[in-house]
Amino acid sequence: MEHRYLENLPLSKAKALLEDHLRSVGFAPKTELLPVQDACGHALKNAVYAHICAPHYNASAMDGVAVKASVTFGASERTPVTLRPADYTVVDTGDPLPDSADAVIMVEDLIDKAGGCYEIIAAVHPWQNVRQVGEDLCMGDMIAPSHTVLTPALCGALLAGGVTGVEVIRAPKVGVIPTGDEIVAPTSDPKPGDIIEFNSAVFRGMLEGWGANVTVYPITPDKKELIRAAVETALRDCDIVLVSAGSSAGRDDYTSQIIASLGTVLVHGIAIKPGKPAVLGEACGKPVVGLPGYPVSAIVVMDEIVRDLVFAAAGKTAPPRQTVSAVLSKKLVSSLKYREYVRVTLGRIGGVWSASPLPRGAGVISSFTKADGLLVVDQDCEGIEAGETVEVRLLREEAELVHTLIVTGSHDPLIDEVADLLQKSGAPFRVCSSHVGSMGAIRAVESGLAHLGGVHLLDTETGEYNKSYVEKYFPQGGVVLKKGVGRVQGLMVKKGNPLGIRSFADVARVRYVNRQRGAGTRILCDYLLAKNGIDPAAVDGYHNEEFTHTAVAALIAAGNADTGLGIFSAAQIYGLDFIPVCTETYEFLVDERYKDDPMVLSFFETLRSDDCKKRLARMGGYVLED
Amino acid sequence: MEHRYLENLPLSKAKALLEDHLRSVGFAPKTELLPVQDACGHALKNAVYAHICAPHYNASAMDGVAVKASVTFGASERTPVTLRPADYTVVDTGDPLPDSADAVIMVEDLIDKAGGCYEIIAAVHPWQNVRQVGEDLCMGDMIAPSHTVLTPALCGALLAGGVTGVEVIRAPKVGVIPTGDEIVAPTSDPKPGDIIEFNSAVFRGMLEGWGANVTVYPITPDKKELIRAAVETALRDCDIVLVSAGSSAGRDDYTSQIIASLGTVLVHGIAIKPGKPAVLGEACGKPVVGLPGYPVSAIVVMDEIVRDLVFAAAGKTAPPRQTVSAVLSKKLVSSLKYREYVRVTLGRIGGVWSASPLPRGAGVISSFTKADGLLVVDQDCEGIEAGETVEVRLLREEAELVHTLIVTGSHDPLIDEVADLLQKSGAPFRVCSSHVGSMGAIRAVESGLAHLGGVHLLDTETGEYNKSYVEKYFPQGGVVLKKGVGRVQGLMVKKGNPLGIRSFADVARVRYVNRQRGAGTRILCDYLLAKNGIDPAAVDGYHNEEFTHTAVAALIAAGNADTGLGIFSAAQIYGLDFIPVCTETYEFLVDERYKDDPMVLSFFETLRSDDCKKRLARMGGYVLED
Secondary structure: OOOOOOOOEOHHHHHHHHHHHHHHOOOOOOEEEEEHHHOOOOEEOOOEEOOOOEOOOOEEOOOEEEEOHHHHOOOOOOOOEEEOHHHOEEEOOOOEOOOOOOEEEEHHHOEEOHHHOEEEOOOOOOOOOEEOOOOOEOOOOEEEOOOOEOOHHHHHHHHHOOOOEEEEEOOOEEEEEEEOOOEEOOOOOOOOOOEEOOHHHHHHHHHHHOOOEEEEOOOEOOOHHHHHHHHHHHHHHOOEEEEEOOOOOOOOOOHHHHHHHHEEEEEEOEOEEOOOOOEEEEEOOEEEEEEOOOHHHHHHHHHHHHHHHHHHHOOOOOOOOOEEEEEEOOOEEOOOOOEEEEEEEEEEEOOEEEEEEOOOOOOOHHHHHHOOEEEEEOOOOOEEOOOOEEEEEEOOOHHHHHOEEEEEEOOOHHHHHHHHHHHHOOOOOEEEEEEOHHHHHHHHHHOOOOOEEEEOOEOOOOOOEOHHHHHHHOOOOOEEEEEEEEEEEEEEEOOOOOOOOOOHHHHHHOOEOEEOOOOHHHHHHHHHHHHOOOOHHHOOOOOOEEOOHHHHHHHHHHOOOOEEEEEHHHHHHOOOEEEEEEEEEEEEEEEHHHOOOHHHHHHHHHHOOHHHHHHHHHHOOEEOOO | OOOOOOOOEOHHHHHHHHHHHHHHOOOOOOEEEEEHHHOOOOEEOOOEEOOOOEOOOOEEOOOEEEEOHHHHOOOOOOOOEEEOHHHOEEEOOOOEOOOOOOEEEEHHHOEEOHHHOEEEOOOOOOOOOEEOOOOOEOOOOEEEOOOOEOOHHHHHHHHHOOOOEEEEEOOOEEEEEEEOOOEEOOOOOOOOOOEEOOHHHHHHHHHHHOOOEEEEOOOEOOOHHHHHHHHHHHHHHOOEEEEEOOOOOOOOOOHHHHHHHHEEEEEEOEOEEOOOOOEEEEEOOEEEEEEOOOHHHHHHHHHHHHHHHHHHHOOOOOOOOOEEEEEEOOOEEOOOOOEEEEEEEEEEEOOEEEEEEOOOOOOOHHHHHHOOEEEEEOOOOOEEOOOOEEEEEEOOOHHHHHOEEEEEEOOOHHHHHHHHHHHHOOOOOEEEEEEOHHHHHHHHHHOOOOOEEEEOOEOOOOOOEOHHHHHHHOOOOOEEEEEEEEEEEEEEEOOOOOOOOOOHHHHHHOEEOEEOOOOHHHHHHHHHHHHOOOOHHHOEOOOOEEOOHHHHHHHHHHOOOOEEEEEHHHHHHOOOEEEEEEEEEEEEEEEHHHOOOHHHHHHHHHHOOHHHHHHHHHHOOEEOOO
8 A cells, every 4th residue: 555645835825826827827817798787796807987967967866857957046935926826847856957956845845826937935055956967977977997896886886977888807707626536416315425525515515605606516536546536527617627526635535636647736735624635737738726625624725825826816805804803712732834723713712712623533524513713823823822811803793702602511402492492482692502511611700701501410429400500610709500301311211221230340341432521411421330340451442531411322332331320311212222221400590690691591591491491301311390 | 735744663663563463364474395405504393313223232442453342351461362264354444343253453463374364462442443333423413493494414414314304494485576577687778767667676685595485576557456466376376575666655656555455554663864764564365565665675674574584494503694894984974763774884994893874775786785884873872973882784794894895085997997907806805985076085094994095186276186185184194195197187078079178168158067066076066167267156056965977977968968077988888979178187185194005006016007007097087007
């Protein structure tokens, strides 16, 4: 087996190489002629001048009568002037003035007299109540210079100025070619080894958000000639070609070779993490980018490289990234080899943003959906200490983040259900929940990183839940413990319990899957092991740690383990048998500063609602006394 | 002639009446089922849970060989372990692990040996380099709660979780019905009295920007039955119906009567300016809004009323408006009768935003294209003093405004040409020019409201231009006078000079059109009048004031006046004859703080460029010595 290594070019150098090369081969925006009505949001190729004046005739600005101003001169309350039918013409707003007239008297100022006459008690001056020719726009005036992005109002001004069509920069066409033998079109029932092709949907969403016109080509297997043919087709149809997966240097990674055979490979391997195995090249005068197969890696390459290409091809400048300054909640180590993109969640407590890093796995798309922002750690930075202030690129609108209730701590699906009920009721905020275990909840509330912390912490001495932990970790107070639910913990085992597990003591003879340190369920496990006199070191799988009840259930269902502790609803979802072990008290730590916060009050109100009780009853395993 | 009056309901009351009524008739978002790939940007109807785990099998996280971890135990540099072909399976990243395996050794860590064997010098622990089932998402986990707007990453997560279709809130369908006898489809050659129908293009641009699906119906003449039929058609096809024009209480204003006959009129007349003559109603359970005919009035009603309707119908919250705090540059008087929307330009000088009000005409779409922001003056506010700090709603991105070179003062099309050349060359800033006359330039530069001010101020004592004014108005210095162009001023007259105007003295016997006070051309006019012994009061049209050379030319071409002073290029655009009067020096005042600003340097570099000289030569009437 051979192994080739990639380059490790700093991002700025990689971008400069691509941009300089594209300039040298004349890569430039394409234009098209569009009716003005269809051109909103496009950039103009050239300056546009008004063809006609607006208004293009002298128009009445009021409903009333058009007159020669001179016939009204001298009119006053003492010396009213009478207008005979020959003196005036009735006009509505927008009507053209007769050639003889140069002013309009408003209908409100006319006094009806016999014989179609009107009396007036005030004169009008020439051009009063008239929109003279060119009041809005004058023929020959530049309405907008080259490259202006057309707004709705500009489209209106162009039409008002008699411009009906404009040459604009066409939305760039971007072709996405998903490749891979193992990837399959989206399905809810994939076979083992099938990888659901979802990256192209992510790319399409990003590209369309940047204004591109996207074609996703059919999935192409890992055959060099087939991928080459697909790239050639895409090069004919599109302005920018993206090849998804196959961008590294493994056995089936052909992107780089194909680009080289059709044009020029400029970069293969960028010093970014995730995102290193990217290929930047050019063929037929167009950029061809090889995107890594891991979704998060690909998203980073899309955002750092492809975004600028798309905006440049649309004749626009990419909008500046929205950022906030945040205090880093825990130390972050980073490699000098890479510029790193760390997904973070953001919390705003006491007017200060704090950023908490999420796991960095490149294959974990859900980490991107949970992230509020990206912390970019420069290549020359070895790490950042907790408490330092960092700039975070926002992945959500700041306003949305401000209106977020942060619930952290022990995993329980009930939090998601409450969040959903709140959304359904139109609550003006969202709930952000993260699973950091019960001890994580204590730390988060202690450091002001969360409004609420879900805890189920067994005091192994008293058998009581939570209370003693609060006393220990919050000796000065500052938190309130709010009633949550009672829930049943138990051992989950395969349907039919093939290994005949009867009680916790049996854990010693089978493969176990554990929860992470700090989880309430881990504390329960350790307590039960001690109680049963089992040495943790003797438990096969004691170090196999998962973060949620469903993750434990999933591994048991998959056969990676034989049993693990968890809640009833997780077992039910995976069709597992459930051996109850105990009933515990799941409660919420509330930062005292927030106990009357409308978001917190709504949360508990919803938790107590009948709708919520119904959902918990359906999930099973909850004890609702209160 | 009868005249009816409208209501004058405060905006918040008008909105509440509409919203409460719509709620009472059950107006609610519509949903549709979409493939996840097509659903990005839509709001979910319900919470969505993962159907499968992601990965849904144990997948290799590396290229290498899959093994049972236990066969590697004990491997070290001193005690290497040999893997025979039966001990391993070759796997690429993403491949499923064979049932017998629970770990992967990276290709980099394999040492080739004879007979298809590999040697390793380090053990792997169970599940090392394996993406276990559910690493990313677990079956049954809530991926997103109800009403979540799908991002590209969320679409990826849904597909990864085996979700292929989702019920989302459909983009609301909005129908726009342009009405009016006099309005015509966009054309570059309208007849007198024809009003080009551009409002619907403005509405369409705004609505599409808010995510709506827009149908613009054909123009309907002012016949009550025809408009009623059009509204009925739109009510069948759409979720929201907008009737453009006819919303007031004039003779041909039918919108209110039609809504009343089909449903309920809730509001007719809102205490906003512009925008008062709006109708808010409901028919067939859907909102029907009558929009004023004047474009700026309609835009205000769209933005204050329709925007929220569209977002609500899409199941979303309208994003918060971007604002900046700015110092008002001149006093603003406002009526207690209305909440006023004043278009302003914004300048950022010394880190502080300043807002300068633009003319308030409701018919002037170009005032909206020039505006950088909207200053909303509450109904209970009589006015705002110069120097007060106000909140301004942004109409452009703040970043764009920061990168804006502000050139104000005397009108000359050359500024627009330089701006265009800068855009074409890819300058990283835009030029904002406004026409406030040469004296306006002095005031703007004096108060730090502009980087550059265009001036051509004749010292009537010395015959010299600009210099003495700078000495007078900037006794302490702080400004630099930079060379611009020489240009010919003259009298513009109709082709063939039908009134036989020979020199400025003839102005006394014809209809004149003047420039505004403070304009350099106005000073020139007053100087020439005095020199010729003509009393301004005796000049017909002396008080008919325009702000630009093209506006003066337009009025002469239209026959509103017989002559006026202006530059050659304006006469040429309008096919007018030109009687040269003098050559003047058009220069730029530069705030000394900005004389080395890259934007300012680029401006003058472009002004001196050959491209610019070519353009000025084509326009004619410029003297380029330098």
